[in-house]
Amino acid sequence: MIDCDYLRPDNLEEALGLLKEHGPRATLIAGGTDVMAKIRNTKKTPEVLVSIRGLKDLKYIDKRSGYHIGALTTHRMLEQSELVKAELSALHDGASRVGSVQVRNVATLGGNICNAAPSADTAGPLLVLDALVFMEGPEGIRSVPITEFFTGTYKTVLKKDEVLTEIKIPGEMEHFGSAYWKHSRRKAMNLPILGIAVSLKLEGEIISDVRIALTVAAPTPVRANKAEDFLKGKALSDEALNEAGKIAASTECCSLRDSLRGEAWYRGEIIEVYVPRMARLAAERIAQRRSK
Amino acid sequence: MKKVSVSFTLNGNTVTAEVPVTWTLLKTLREYFELTGAKEGCGVGECGACTVILDGEAVNSCLCPIPEVEGKSVTTIEGLANEDGTLHPLQEAFLKNNGVQCGFCTSGMLMSSKALLDQNPDPTEDDIRTSIAGNFCRCTGYVQIVESIEMAAKESK
Ligand SMILES: Cc1cc2nc3c(=O)[nH]c(=O)nc-3n(C[C@H](O)[C@H](O)[C@H](O)COP(=O)(O)OP(=O)(O)OC[C@H]3O[C@@H](n4cnc5c(N)ncnc54)[C@H](O)[C@@H]3O)c2cc1C
Ligand code: FES
Ligand code: FES
Numbered sequence: 163m164i165d166c167d168y169l170r171p172d173n174l175e176e177a178l179g180l181l182k183e184h185g186p187r188a189t190l191i192a193g194g195t196d197v198m199a200k201i202r203n204t205k206k207t208p209e210v211l212v213s214i215r216g217l218k219d220l221k222y223i224d225k226r227s228g229y230h231i232g233a234l235t236t237h238r239m240l241e242q243s244e245l246v247k248a249e250l251s252a253l254h255d256g257a258s259r260v261g262s263v264q265v266r267n268v269a270t271l272g273g274n275i276c277n278a279a280p281s282a283d284t285a286g287p288l289l290v291l292d293a294l295v296f297m298e299g300p301e302g303i304r305s306v307p308i309t310e311f312f313t314g315t316y317k318t319v320l321k322k323d324e325v326l327t328e329i330k331i332p333g334e335m336e337h338f339g340s341a342y343w344k345h346s347r348r349k350a351m352n353l354p355i356l357g358i359a360v361s362l363k364l365e366g367e368i369i370s371d372v373r374i375a376l377t378v379a380a381p382t383p384v385r386a387n388k389a390e391d392f393l394k395g396k397a398l399s400d401e402a403l404n405e406a407g408k409i410a411a412s413t414e415c416c417s418l419r420d421s422l423r424g425e426a427w428y429r430g431e432i433i434e435v436y437v438p439r440m441a442r443l444a445a446e447r448i449a450q451r452r453s454k
Numbered sequence: 455m456k457k458v459s460v461s462f463t464l465n466g467n468t469v470t471a472e473v474p475v476t477w478t479l480l481k482t483l484r485e486y487f488e489l490t491g492a493k494e495g496c497g498v499g500e501c502g503a504c505t506v507i508l509d510g511e512a513v514n515s516c517l518c519p520i521p522e523v524e525g526k527s528v529t530t531i532e533g534l535a536n537e538d539g540t541l542h543p544l545q546e547a548f549l550k551n552n553g554v555q556c557g558f559c560t561s562g563m564l565m566s567s568k569a570l571l572d573q574n575p576d577p578t579e580d581d582i583r584t585s586i587a588g589n590f591c592r593c594t595g596y597v598q599i600v601e602s603i604e605m606a607a608k609e610s611k
Contacts, residue, residue: 167456168475168521191519198478198517199498207476215522262588263566265499267511350587351500
């Protein structure tokens with residue numbers, strides 16, 4: 163690191179003021195796990211670091227007409243939350259698999275989303291939970307659905323002078339089951355070759371609603387709409403789920419990428435296998451909750 | 455170079471460091487306080503050799519900007535044994551079980567497992583493995599380390 167200013171505002175207003183004042187020279191830092199690793203790897207220090215780690219008001223997991231999760235909530239808090247585990251299971255699966263305990267103790271949900279790596283482990287879960295992303299800037303508060311938040315690899319709709327404040331998951335997830343599979347070579351300390359998230363709602367044996375998301379597959383996280391449309395209204399059966407897996411892996415849903423971590427053909431095969439598996443796990447979780 | 459003055463509790467003592475604002479907690483521990491127990495392996499959060507306990511939680515000190523430590527409490531390997539020199543049950547267990555070979559990972563392993571036992575005195579093997587998943591050891595193959603932590607948990611009861 164070379165020279166820089168390290169500013170630690172006490173509240174959101176002050177943070178927004180500092181971002182405005184320093185403009186493009188400023189970089190926001192939350193848990194810093196991405197920012198610090200990047201500084202070290204590129205040997206470039208931003209001129210001004212505006213740290214929001216002290217903004218305790220942005221650290222919460224609340225349930226009231228939906229679920230409200232503050233941007234500074236750590237992955238460890240999500241991992242240890244019984245509410246998240248039971249009702250937002252896919253997010254629990256994703257957050258629990260980020261890095262190590264040491265990383266999860268400081269790394270935030272907001273940082274994971276704002277960094278917008280194709281491999282972000284909470285992106286797929288948030289897509290299938292239909293999350294809304296709230297941002298605050300000089301012009302006030304705005305929100306976008308998570309499906310519109312990512313605009314490219316490491317790119318989002320967030321403006322330089324805005325702070326992501328909250329992730330909201332609109333109500334009624336009690337009736338959904340969800341699951342996320344991080345496909346990686348090792349169990350820990352590894353970025354995914356592919357991420358597959360599924361959430362579904364069952365009425366009797368009929369799939370009344372379903373969402374499927376793929377991450378790492380394409381430059382941004384994507385929903386497999388065609389596969390979702392195919393499943394909606396069908397009975398939960400191996401045939402239907404397997405067919406949905408095939409559709410999700412096909413070019414109808416996304417053009418799979420080749421990368422160092424995995425080739426497109428391999429990613430396709432994993433999608434085909436794990437979309438049905440995650441759908442079954444999501445359904446099992448609904449059954450488990452009902453039996454309690 | 456711009457400096458900051460940061461006051462915090464280090465192994466039970468109140469301290470103040472005057473260091474460049476861009477330093478990490480790891481660099482401050484090693485180069486300002488000359489506490490070289492926490493090691494730098496990768497410098498980017500991958501290896502866990504730099505693990506310390508910050509306000510009760512295991513963190514990678516290489517990823518922690520020093521200004522964030524203001525007012526916090528830091529425990530390093532140097533603060534693990536009692537003041538009279540008697541070792542912490544974890545240290546005893548690592549010695550008895552050959553949990554140490556070259557020793558480079560050991561201080562990080564001990565801090566991660568201390569944070570675990572402080573929060574969960576009766577961990578399962580899974581809990582133990584999760585707690586040290588961010589600590590790389592290139593020597594032991596981990597088995598003796600897991601056994602050491604299991605033993606320390608039993609003996610602390
Ligand atoms: C060793 C290691 C292992 C990792 N493993 C994984 C893994 O398995 N899976 C995974 O998904 N990620 C992993 N990561 C990446 C990282 O930990 C996560 O992306 C983390 O959630 C980032 O959060 P943070 O608070 O540390 O973000 P920071 O580093 O503080 O910030 C990341 C980016 O987001 C911006 N930002 C942060 N918060 C806000 C906000 N509230 N509003 C606006 N902008 C904001 C910052 O300006 C920066 O550009 C790993 C990182 C390390 C170092
Ligand atoms: S030196 Fe900090 S994790 Fe490797
Ligand atoms: S004992 Fe050598 S790295 Fe663990």
